Amino acid sequence: MSLFRLRTAVLALVLLGTGCESEAPFPTEDELEQLSILHTPSVKPEVDPTNKFGDNASAAALGHRLFEDKGLSRCGTVSCRDCHQGDSYTVETATAEGCGGQRTERNPPSLLNTGYNRWFMWDGRADRLWSQAVLPLTNPVEMDSDAVVVRARLVADPAYVSAYTQLFGTAPADESDGDRLMANVGKVLAAYQRTLNRTDSPFDADVRRFLAAVEAGTQEKDPAYLGLKTFVRKGQCVVCHKGRMLTDDKFHNLGLKDAGAGKRGQADAVDSLLSWKFNAAGLFSDAPTGLDAARLPTLRAQAQGKPDEVVGAFRTPTLRNVAMSAPYMHTGAEKTLEEVVDFYNEGGDPDGTFPGVRTVTIVKLDLSSEEKQALVTLLKSMTGAPR
Numbered sequence: 001m002s003l004f005r006l007r008t009a010v011l012a013l014v015l016l017g018t019g020c021e022s023e024a025p026f027p028t029e030d031e032l033e034q035l036s037i038l039h040t041p042s043v044k045p046e047v048d049p050t051n052k053f054g055d056n057a058s059a060a061a062l063g064h065r066l067f068e069d070k071g072l073s074r075c076g077t078v079s080c081r082d083c084h085q086g087d088s089y090t091v092e093t094a095t096a097e098g099c100g101g102q103r104t105e106r107n108p109p110s111l112l113n114t115g116y117n118r119w120f121m122w123d124g125r126a127d128r129l130w131s132q133a134v135l136p137l138t139n140p141v142e143m144d145s146d147a148v149v150v151r152a153r154l155v156a157d158p159a160y161v162s163a164y165t166q167l168f169g170t171a172p173a174d175e176s177d178g179d180r181l182m183a184n185v186g187k188v189l190a191a192y193q194r195t196l197n198r199t200d201s202p203f204d205a206d207v208r209r210f211l212a213a214v215e216a217g218t219q220e221k222d223p224a225y226l227g228l229k230t231f232v233r234k235g236q237c238v239v240c241h242k243g244r245m246l247t248d249d250k251f252h253n254l255g256l257k258d259a260g261a262g263k264r265g266q267a268d269a270v271d272s273l274l275s276w277k278f279n280a281a282g283l284f285s286d287a288p289t290g291l292d293a294a295r296l297p298t299l300r301a302q303a304q305g306k307p308d309e310v311v312g313a314f315r316t317p318t319l320r321n322v323a324m325s326a327p328y329m330h331t332g333a334e335k336t337l338e339e340v341v342d343f344y345n346e347g348g349d350p351d352g353t354f355p356g357v358r359t360v361t362i363v364k365l366d367l368s369s370e371e372k373q374a375l376v377t378l379l380k381s382m383t384g385a386p387r
């Protein structure tokens with residue numbers, strides 16, 4: 001036990017002993033550790049060994065064009081961009097519109113920093129950015145497409161034909177394996193999306209300044225004091241929104257009202273991911289056999305070991321750029337950051353309005369209005385500059 005920790009422990013005992021309600025100074029050594037990994041100078045998304053085109057500039061250029069091409073949809077009116085709009089790469093409504101005016105079931109996440117994600121979709125039913133793309137392409141509600149439609153679109157444009165052929169060594173017309181064609185299109189779409197990063201925000205500068213103030217013993221005077229303290233201590237936000245990307249890359253049941261068909265979240269996603277031909281352990285991965293497959297058996301073991309924890313569980317999203325992507329949560333039910341903070345302050349929605357069991361961290365918080373405001377200000381400071 002370090003001196004610092006010993007001192008805090010002794011202090012806590014003294015406080016307990018006197019029945020005094022005042023608390024340990026913020027941050028304790030553990031809290032300091034959590035704070036010190038929240039900010040990082042911009043780092044590129046980790047290389048994805050399952051997509052050898054992931055950081056290829058020609059692949060990203062082709063991916064960019066395809067991302068905006070409505071011709072990839074069967075109805076001819078819906079591109080990726082239609083549901084991932086503007087600077088935020090999402091929509092301002094709870095759900096988005098696909099082929100024939102159909103509505104998606106869930107709120108489209110922003111695609112900013114999506115290359116840093118470990119799992120994709122709110123329920124984690126894709127384990128790689130490139131394979132994720134197959135889902136909206138083939139979803140009847142979204143682009144309602146398939147390899148025949150996609151191949152025809154590629155073949156119709158000489159620029160597509162030459163870019164595709166240069167990258168993959170086969171012309172799209174000769175790519176007889178439709179699954180291979182879809183995986184390749186996913187890989188170039190991923191290369192483009194991996195460039196949509198915004199990581200450096202006022203929040204990072206605030207955390208760095210705060211850490212220096214802790215060193216100097218002047219943190220209580222720092223403007224970020226109350227926000228960071230509430231985020232780390234009373235709000236427990238950092239339990240899940242941790243590390244550089246402000247996410248634990250895990251799934252939790254917050255007790256968010258949901259009566260939709262997909263309300264069971266991760267519980268209905270694990271098996272489909274594990275048996276999916278496009279997963280990272282499958283034929284279309286560029287990683288040597290087995291190398292990258294370790295995450296899937298781990299996922300299976302987790303899901304089987306604690307079946308209760310996956311029902312109604314959704315992925316912890318990054319909080320970076322969160323001010324840009326209202327409305328919030330997988331349902332899009334919370335319209336503003338103030339509403340999100342109220343949701344947490346209430347300890348989630350009432351029992352009976354969601355499936356499964358609410359995770360133990362989500363409890364009534366009794367935040368003061370200053371603490372709530374400080375949290376909202378903190379969340380708003382997480383918007384990064386474009387790069």
Ligand code: HEC
Pocket residue numbers: 067078079080081082083084096097098099104105106107108109110111114117119120121122123129132133136137141142143189193
């Ligand atoms: C009709 C609207 C719509 C279209 C078209 C669409 N998306 Fe999405 N996108 C969504 C919704 C809704 C989700 C969340 C779905 C879920 O989690 O169940 C999503 C999720 C994603 C995610 C996961 C992000 C994350 O953080 O988990 C990525 C990446 C993505 N879309 C990329 C694309 C690409 C690439 C295309 C084109 C091939 C595309 N989208 C087309 C609506 C759309």
Ligand code: HEC
Pocket residue numbers: 122231235236237238239240241251252253254256314315316317318319322325327328329330331337340341344359361362375379
């Ligand atoms: C138990 C883990 C956990 C804790 C603790 C937690 N969150 Fe979350 N957070 C999540 C998950 C999971 C979601 C997505 C839930 C869903 O849509 O069903 C989420 C969603 C959000 C969103 C919406 C993001 C978006 O893009 O829609 C915000 C904002 C947010 N949390 C902020 C906070 C704040 C502030 C706190 C502390 C008061 C906090 N979270 C505490 C796990 C957690």
